[in-house]
């Protein structure tokens with residue numbers, strides 16, 4: 001694990017790929033690896049790209065990566081696709097389309113399945129980002145298919161969130177609306193080459209007009225990811241967007257979530273609390289579940305007090 005950590009810190013992309021497999025699949029040694037590389041981590045320019053399926057996110061991410069590369073930066077791409085019984089997880093098409101950068105050492109591309117939580121970002125994406133930053137990549141683009149929770153989760157990770165929409169989405173904009181207003185630092189009106197772009201811009205402006213006074217109003221950028229038009233301007237807007245979230249707030253959430261997971265594992269394994277036994281007694285009517293929870297929690301608290 002130490003050797004792998006050293007490889008990652010040297011920017012060895014093969015070591016990085018192995019490290020990602022370890023953290024993504026929660027293989028043994030992952031926590032050790034993350035702890036070893038953390039001190040060397042430098043924060044990258046983090047760009048979140050989200051939006052409904054089919055609006056051109058992957059095409060745009062590919063363009064962004066190329067643009068960042070030609071600006072001399074090293075780029076990591078994490079594409080998170082909701083695992084579904086139909087696709088079997090990560091969508092292969094994304095990998096194929098991004099192969100343009102395949103032989104370039106300054107670009108690292110990885111598809112991750114958001115297995116587990118329905119539609120949510122894989123918890124492993126945090127850890128993946130940590131490895132990419134430890135490897136010294138200066139910018140990281142995170143693509144998530146915009147379904148529910150993943151859109152909200154991306155905010156916790158990305159410095160700047162671009163919400164991508166496209167003309168002729170039909171009712172999709174209605175469905176997308178719910179979650180996206182709070183998270184968009186900027187709107188990308190992609191497929192601007194297609195009819196309906198003006199109408200979509202009106203709809204986005206109508207949404208933006210609902211933002212209360214005093215809160216920042218996200219700009220709208222028109223792009224054509226196919227031709228690359230507007231991508232330079234998009235990148236400039238990303239760079240000048242204000243930082244979204246204080247670092248400490250991220251770590252506060254991180255700690256609560258990770259420690260919560262540890263406590264849960266401990267509860268289910270070696271806490272010494274007989275959950276099965278208690279459950280059977282409750283089912284048999286011999287134990288009051290509410291009393292059991294209250295008393296067990298109380299005894300845990302006193303056990304933990306100094």
Ligand SMILES: Nc1nc2c(ncn2[C@@H]2O[C@H](COP(=O)(O)OP(=O)(O)O)[C@@H](O)[C@H]2O)c(=O)[nH]1
Pocket residue numbers: 052053054055056057058059060190191192193194223224225226227
């Ligand atoms: N006309 C047009 N088509 C685009 C544009 N950007 C992407 N597409 C096409 O839209 C389809 C979906 O793109 P993709 O990047 O996979 O969308 P994603 O599901 O949001 O990642 C593909 O066939 C792209 O070639 C664009 O700017 N204009």
Ligand SMILES: [Mg+2]
Pocket residue numbers: 057058059094143
């Ligand atoms: Mg995609």
